[in-house]
Every structure is written in structure tokens, then in C-alpha cells.
Amino acid sequence: MTASARQSTRLRLVALAIVAVLLLGASAAYLLVSRSEQQHVTQNAPGQSTVQLASVSTGPRIVFRNTAIGPNYGRVAMVRLGSPAGARAFTGSLCDRVFAASDRMLCLASDPGVVTAYTARTWQTSGGPARDLPLTGIPSRARLSADGRLAATTSFVAGDSYASTSFSTRTVVSELDKGVNLDLEKFRLVHRGKVIAPSDRNYWGVTFAGDDDGFFVTVMFHGTTWLGKGSLSSRTVRTLRSDAECPSLSPDGSKVAYKKRGNRRAGDWRLAVLDLATGKETQLTETHSVDDQVEWLDEGHILYGLPGQGTKVAETDVWALPVDGRGQPRLLIQKAWSPAVVR
Amino acid sequence: MAEGARVYLSDRPRELAGPARAPAAPAARRGVGSTVLLLGLVSLLTDVSSESVSAVLPLYLTAVLGLSPLAYGFVDGLYQGVSALVRILGGWLSDRADRPKWVAFAGYALSAVTKALLLPANGLTAVTAVITLDRLGKGLRTAPRDAIIATATPPESRGRAFGVHRALDTTGAAVGPLLAFSILWLVPGDYRGVFVASLAAALLGLALLGLMVPDVRPRRTAVTAAGEGPAGDATATRPGDATATRPGNLTASRPDTTVATGPAGPVATRAPRPSWRTLAEPRFARVVAAAAVLGLLTISDGFLYLSLQQRDDFAERWFPLLFVGTNVAYLCLAVPCGRLADRVGRAKVMVGGHLLLLGAYLCAARPTGGFALTLACLLLLGAFYASTDGVLAALASTLVPQSIRASGIATAQTVVAVSRFGSSLLFGVLWSAWGRSPAVSIMAAGLLVGVTAAWLLLRNVEQPQRQGDAA
Numbered sequence: 116m117t118a119s120a121r122q123s124t125r126l127r128l129v130a131l132a133i134v135a136v137l138l139l140g141a142s143a144a145y146l147l148v149s150r151s152e153q154q155h156v157t158q159n160a161p162g163q164s165t166v167q168l169a170s171v172s173t174g175p176r177i178v179f180r181n182t183a184i185g186p187n188y189g190r191v192a193m194v195r196l197g198s199p200a201g202a203r204a205f206t207g208s209l210c211d212r213v214f215a216a217s218d219r220m221l222c223l224a225s226d227p228g229v230v231t232a233y234t235a236r237t238w239q240t241s242g243g244p245a246r247d248l249p250l251t252g253i254p255s256r257a258r259l260s261a262d263g264r265l266a267a268t269t270s271f272v273a274g275d276s277y278a279s280t281s282f283s284t285r286t287v288v289s290e291l292d293k294g295v296n297l298d299l300e301k302f303r304l305v306h307r308g309k310v311i312a313p314s315d316r317n318y319w320g321v322t323f324a325g326d327d328d329g330f331f332v333t334v335m336f337h338g339t340t341w342l343g344k345g346s347l348s349s350r351t352v353r354t355l356r357s358d359a360e361c362p363s364l365s366p367d368g369s370k371v372a373y374k375k376r377g378n379r380r381a382g383d384w385r386l387a388v389l390d391l392a393t394g395k396e397t398q399l400t401e402t403h404s405v406d407d408q409v410e411w412l413d414e415g416h417i418l419y420g421l422p423g424q425g426t427k428v429a430e431t432d433v434w435a436l437p438v439d440g441r442g443q444p445r446l447l448i449q450k451a452w453s454p455a456v457v458r
Numbered sequence: 459m460a461e462g463a464r465v466y467l468s469d470r471p472r473e474l475a476g477p478a479r480a481p482a483a484p485a486a487r488r489g490v491g492s493t494v495l496l497l498g499l500v501s502l503l504t505d506v507s508s509e510s511v512s513a514v515l516p517l518y519l520t521a522v523l524g525l526s527p528l529a530y531g532f533v534d535g536l537y538q539g540v541s542a543l544v545r546i547l548g549g550w551l552s553d554r555a556d557r558p559k560w561v562a563f564a565g566y567a568l569s570a571v572t573k574a575l576l577l578p579a580n581g582l583t584a585v586t587a588v589i590t591l592d593r594l595g596k597g598l599r600t601a602p603r604d605a606i607i608a609t610a611t612p613p614e615s616r617g618r619a620f621g622v623h624r625a626l627d628t629t630g631a632a633v634g635p636l637l638a639f640s641i642l643w644l645v646p647g648d649y650r651g652v653f654v655a656s657l658a659a660a661l662l663g664l665a666l667l668g669l670m671v672p673d674v675r676p677r678r679t680a681v682t683a684a685g686e687g688p689a690g691d692a693t694a695t696r697p698g699d700a701t702a703t704r705p706g707n708l709t710a711s712r713p714d715t716t717v718a719t720g721p722a723g724p725v726a727t728r729a730p731r732p733s734w735r736t737l738a739e740p741r742f743a744r745v746v747a748a749a750a751v752l753g754l755l756t757i758s759d760g761f762l763y764l765s766l767q768q769r770d771d772f773a774e775r776w777f778p779l780l781f782v783g784t785n786v787a788y789l790c791l792a793v794p795c796g797r798l799a800d801r802v803g804r805a806k807v808m809v810g811g812h813l814l815l816l817g818a819y820l821c822a823a824r825p826t827g828g829f830a831l832t833l834a835c836l837l838l839l840g841a842f843y844a845s846t847d848g849v850l851a852a853l854a855s856t857l858v859p860q861s862i863r864a865s866g867i868a869t870a871q872t873v874v875a876v877s878r879f880g881s882s883l884l885f886g887v888l889w890s891a892w893g894r895s896p897a898v899s900i901m902a903a904g905l906l907v908g909v910t911a912a913w914l915l916l917r918n919v920e921q922p923q924r925q926g927d928a929a
Contacts (some may be wrong), residue, residue, distance in 0.1 A: 134665040
């Protein structure tokens with residue numbers, strides 16, 4: 116009996132050893148295969164037709180983050196505005212979120228590590244030194260004013276399983292020519308005619324008006340999101356209407372596009388466009404949930420990213436959609452994300 | 459796994475040999491039992507598994523799946539509530555079936571399965587479902603696991619045993635993110651690789667539990683050991699505990715041994731069903747009441763970190779490291795605090811631990827901060843966890859009858875979880891109304907009152923037990 120007990124222990128130890136070897140072996144094998152596959156893909160990436168940067172970077176163009184798996188994944192690329200499906204030109208920058216206006220670029224990037232580093236960098240394509248703007252969390256939204264004088268970044272602060280009941284965003288507007296960084300949470304917030312200061316307020320998704328003073332932004336407090344209209348000179352944000360996130364002002368400044376949750380569950384948004392003069396809101400026809408700050412292609416169309424189909428969710432695509440509430444979305448740029456139109 | 463389980467079942471008769479060969483635990487060996495170490499390793503592996511995923515999940519959801527941070531916040535909020543309710547269920551099932559090991563196994567298995575489900579999940583709904591399942595598993599396994607630790611340890615060294623377990627558990631939580639980011643460094647962008655490694659760690663923990671941890675039967679043991687005595691009196695069954703729980707080696711499963719030598723069948727059927735009424739035992743009720751009062755005044759560490767972060771640049775820049783700092787303090791202090799609890803009394807250490815929390819509040823309430831103050835806050839927070847989490851389990855397990863031990867532990871832990879949730883709501887309101895620093899100060903004042911109340915409630919709560927020990 117004693118012998119059998121000892122034998123049973125031995126059997127279990129052997130079984131455990133086998134399980135351990137199998138599990139460790141399998142994960143190591145998976146990682147090695149994955150690594151070599153990644154190297155293989157990188158070396159034999161399907162020849163994306165590329166063109167010289169200089170031939171694209173001066174005319175009207177769409178700047179975006181390339182998401183085709185391969186050596187250029189995450190790299191900032193651009194296409195001619197006239198031929199969005201045509202050959203793309205690659206820059207040397209790796210960004211999670213990118214925006215471009217006039218001759219300025221704004222790039223938000225993360226470098227995963229035990230202490231993941233986040234950077235927001237801006238530079239002029241015509242030359243000059245790059246500048247780092249404050250960014251304290253996971254990159255979320257990036258915007259520049261049309262003349263490239265103002266920059267806005269939104270990052271997601273915290274984001275760890277321990278901070279379980281709360282999340283927050285940090286939105287910073289930078290006046291690049293003055294070298295001033297403004298934290299929107301320090302702005303005066305006016306709601307229904309009264310100045311309020313809810314401590315759970317969060318701002319995200321800035322879009323600039325053409326006058327380098329006005330802007331629109333999402334502000335959330337007490338569980339409700341609001342479309343806010345702000346003024347940099349008076350350091351004030353006023354709430355306009357509820358349930359409107361990540362606003363984007365049309366080129367002529369007459370309309371704002373945003374995403375709405377309606378009475379769907381959290382994380383399920385649809386697009387709508389508000390006519391600022393009439394106050395009329397138009398629901399758009401995209402049936403997928405859009406989690407993006409849209410960009411305007413022209414006065415009649417908006418651009419936004421959607422996850423790729425099937426298992427290739429990381430290979431996002433950029434779609435174009437008429438803002439009349441009737442036209443259907445069409446695929447504009449494959450394997451792209453975070454589009455910015457430079458006219 | 460199936461094979462392992464069969465091996466285990468096939469050799470039950472060997473336990474008959476127990477009494478003949480059971481080596482008296484060497485007096486010199488004052489360490490904790492192998493069962494506790496094994497469960498600690500199981501928790502370590504499971505925490506490596508879940509924390510490696512947690513560490514990369516925000517980046518994965520935002521950078522790969524393209525979800526916005528706000529959607530992620532929603533996923534995160536679901537975590538807590540689910541766990542608390544299922545915990546009670548886990549305790550009840552464990553007592554009812556008198557099979558804590560296999561209820562815990564089911565909980566660990568559920569969490570392991572979710573790691574496999576993360577591989578194909580690619581939308582918010584799928585990820586939410588997967589994370590909820592993971593939390594269900596965590597809720598299910600906690601109380602039965604703590605019941606095994608209590609059953610496998612003599613009452614006088616349970617503080618240390620829980621300390622050892624929590625130290626190993628927290629080590630896993632610290633290793634997980636390191637593993638995850640090492641994989642991302644090795645194969646950039648390969649989040650699936652992280653999930654695969656996480657799955658492997660979870661399965662290894664599961665195998666360790668299934669193959670090596672003895673299948674203790676607390677209720678059956680309580681009955682056989684206490685002879686005719688109703689299990690309801692088991693609070694005072696120091697002898698029962700001792701028989702059941704001498705730190706065994708890997709094979710000697712004493713509880714089964716005892717049963718096998720007696721009339722196993724009849725005894726098993728005579729074992730009283732666990733009853734909730736036994737939980738109304740006054741001393742246990744006092745512990746639960748004290749835990750509720752203290753929980754209601756405990757600011758969630760998430761809020762505390764946000765508070766630190768809002769105050770100074772250091773905390774803001776190194777935000778992810780705040781958790782690491784607390785964890786390191788926790789894992790270093792868990793065993794010493796457990797030993798101290800064994801020596802001077804668990805209730806005293808638990809209440810005293812909340813004084814450390816009060817210290818952390820005072821560090822956080824200061825309008826201006828800096829490196830030293832932030833560090834002090836983290837150390838105090840880690841010491842608070844070290845002197846309360848495992849210590850509460852040790853205290854609860856000693857005050858409830860063995861037959862409903864898992865339910866008792868689950869009740870105490872759920873009361874803490876629910877009251878801390880209430881505290882989050884309360885603190886949120888205070889923060890909104892008066893701002894960060896006053897809100898923390900108000901909670902600190904409340905905690906001072908709460909600690910006094912808890913001290914009065916828990917005075918002499920361990921007295922009969924301690925007298926028994928001395929006899």
C-alpha cells in the first residue's frame with residue numbers, strides 16, 4: 116500500500132511534468148513560429164505600390180496611418196486626394212493616431228513596455244525641429260487647426276484593471292506659436308446658463324473652427340456626454356446638446372459630424388450630422404458602430420475608420436459616407452486608419 | 459487533464475494506508491503545509507495569466523481592435539459587481555458538496571477557458587463577455603480555496619498560511635505584466651502570443667491544482683473528528699482542526715484517512731447540511747459588521763491613485779508603477795503581517811491595518827505631493843492589504859463552523875466587496891461636491907471613527923478560541 120501511494124505520487128508528478136512540458140513547449144513554439152512568420156511577412160510583404168513621398172506631399176492629399184500587415188504597419192502614409200485608392204507614399208513616422216493640416220503633422224505614438232511610454236510629436240513637413248507635446252496616456256484623438264497653429268490631443272489616462280470603477284481622459288490644446296499648453300479641465304464650464312465644476316468632468320475629441328479661437332469638444336459629466344462649444348480666448352466651454360461625441364467641423368464651418376449612442380448599449384455608436392444654423396440633426400446610413408472622430412472629405416462627405424473584416428480586425432479600412440442621410444458608405448482607402456485631408 | 463484526473467481517482471485506496479505511515483509532522487518544520495504552498499503556486503500561475511492579459515488589454519482594445527477608451531472603461535466597470543455575487547455561490551456550493559477543491563477547480567477552469575476565448579474575440583461584446591466569465595471564475599474559486607487553506611492549517615498558524623498564499627498570489631500579479639511585455643518585445647504587436655502564454659499559465663495552474671492539491675472534505679472531517687458533537691459547535695473544535703489539518707505532505711490526505719478508518723458511509727450521510735443560520739453566530743456576526751463598517755470607509759485604490767495622479771507630476775508620469783509599488787509592499791509584508799496576526803490576534807491586526815490605511819489617506823489628502831509622499835502612500839497601502847486581506851480570511855475561518863467555512867469566508871469577503879463598492883459611490887459623491895483633498899479628509903475622519911467602532915466590536919472576539927489554544 117505504501118508503495119502504491121508513493122507510486123501514485125510519482126504518477127501525478129510525471130503527469131504534471133508532461134503537462135508542464137507540453138504547455139511550455141506549445142507556447143514557446145507558438146511564439147517562435149509567430150516571430151518567424153512575422154519576419155517572413157515583413158520580408159515578403161505583398162508589393163504595395165508605392166510612390167515617392169515628394170510627389171504626394173505637396174499637393175492636395177489624404178494623410179493616414181497605414182494598417183496593411185507588413186513592414187509598413189503603423190507607418191504614416193499618404194495618397195493623392197484625387198486618387199485615394201492609388202499608390203501610397205510612406206513617411207518614416209510610426210503613429211497610433213495621426214493628423215495633418217497645412218504643412219504640419221501631429222503624431223501620437225505609444226511604445227509598449229513595463230512603463231509604456233506615450234508621445235505626442237508635431238513638426239512642419241517643410242523642415243524645422245519637431246516638438247513634443249504633453250501626453251500622459253493611451254493615444255485617442257489628434258486634431259490640428261486648418262492653419263496648423265493649434266493642436267489638440269486626447270489621451271486615455273489610467274487604463275489598468277486595478278482602477279476598476281473609473282477611467283478618465285485628458286485633453287490638451289496647444290497654441291504652437293506661443294508654446295502654451297491648455298488643459299481643458301481648467302476651462303470654465305457653462306451648462307444651462309450656469310457655471311458648474313463637476314469633478315467627474317472629462318473632455319475629449321476637439322475640432323477647431325477657422326478663427327483659431329472657437330472649437331467644439333465632447334464633455335461628459337454625471338454620466339452624460341454633451342457637445343460643447345469652446346473659446347480659447349475666454350477659456351470657456353458651453354454645453355450645446357447631449358449625446359454627441361467626437362465632433363468634427365465641416366470645412367466651411369456650417370456643420371458638425373459626431374457619433375451618438377442613442378439608447379443602444381455602451382460602445383455602440385452611429386454617426387449623425389448637425390446643421391449649426393438650423394439645428395437640424397441628420398442620422399447617417401452607416402449601420403456599423405463607428406468609434407472614431409470623423410474627418411471631412413469635402414462639404415458633402417465624411418471619412419472614418421472601421422475594423423477590417425474577419426480575423427483581420429487590425430487591418431482597418433477608411434470609408435467615405437455622404438452626409439445627406441441617404442447615400443451609402445463606400446470603401447475609400449483599404450488598410451488605413453486615422454485619415455486627415457489636406458486641401 | 460482527463461488523464462490526470464483518472465490517475466487521481468484510481469488511487470484512492472492508498473489513503474487507507476494513511477494512519478500506518480502518516481509521518482508526524484516534524485516538529486522542526488515550522489513552515490506552512492504543502493497544500494498552502496501548492497495553492498499559492500496555483501494562484502501565482504493564475505495571476506500571471508490574468509494580469510498579463512489585463513496589462514495589455516487597454517492597448518489591445520484601443521490599438522488593435524480600434525475601440526475607444528470610453529468603451530474600455532465600460533468593460534472595466536463590469537469587473538467588480540459580478541465577482542461579489544458569485545463568491546457567495548462558490549462558498550455555498552463548496553460547503554454543500556463538501557468538495558472545496560473541485561468547486562475551486564471549476565472556478566480556475568472557467569478563467570482558463572476565457573483565455574482561450576480571447577483569441578478569436580474581436581469586438582467589444584465578445585471581449586466584455588470573456589472578461590465577465592473570467593471574473594465569474596475568480597468569484598467562484600476564492601472562498602473554496604481559502605477554505606482549503608484553513609482546513610489544511612492548524613488554527614494557530616492560519617494567519618501565516620494566508621500570508622504565504624497572498625504573497626505568492628501577488629508575486630504572480632507582478633510577474634504577469636513583465637511576461638506580457640517581454641512577449642511584445644520579442645514579437646512586436648503579437649497580442650495573440652500574450653493570450654497563448656496566458657492560457658498556458660492558466661492551464662498549468664489548473665493541472666497543479668487538479669493533480670497535486672489534496673481533495674480535503676472539511677465537513678466530513680468535522681463530523682468524524684468531533685465524534686457525536688454537532689458540527690454547529692465546531693467553532694470550538696480545535697481537536698477537529700488539528701486532526702484534519704496537520705501540514706501534510708503531497709499524498710497524506712488526512713481528512714480522508716480519518717473517514718476511511720471509521721464507518722465512512724454512514725458518517726458521510728450523517729454530516730449536517732450547511733445552514734446559513736450557523737453564520738448568525740454572534741462572534742462571526744461581529745466580524746462581519748466590523749468588516750462592513752471598515753469597508754464602507756475604504757477608498758478604492760483606483761480612486762486613491764487618481765487622487766495622487768491629480769496632485770503631482772511624479773505620480774502622473776509613473777502611473778502604471780503605482781500598482782507595482784503597492785504590490786511589492788504587499789507581497790513583502792503579507793507573511794510578517796500574517797505571523798503577527800497569529801501572535802497578537804487577527805482582529806487586532808485587521809483593525810490596526812486600517813490605521814495604516816488612514817495614514818495613506820493623510821498622505822494623499824495633502825494638497826501638494828512629491829516622490830516621498832507618494833511612495834509613503836503606496837507603502838502604507840501595501841501594508842494595509844497585507845494586514846487585512848489574508849488576515850480577514852484567517853479570522854473568519856476560525857470563527858465559523860468547519861462545515862460552513864467556505865460560506866463563512868465568502869460572506870465576510872462579499873461584505874467587504876459590497877461595502878467597498880458603496881464606499882466608491884460615497885467617495886464619488888464627496889469628490890464631486892467638495893473636490894479631491896476635502897473628500898479624502900472626510901473619509902479619513904470617518905475611518906478614524908470606524909476603526910474605533912470596529913475595535914470596540916471586535917474586542918475579545920477571539921477570546922474563547924485563544925483560551926482553547928492555551929489549554
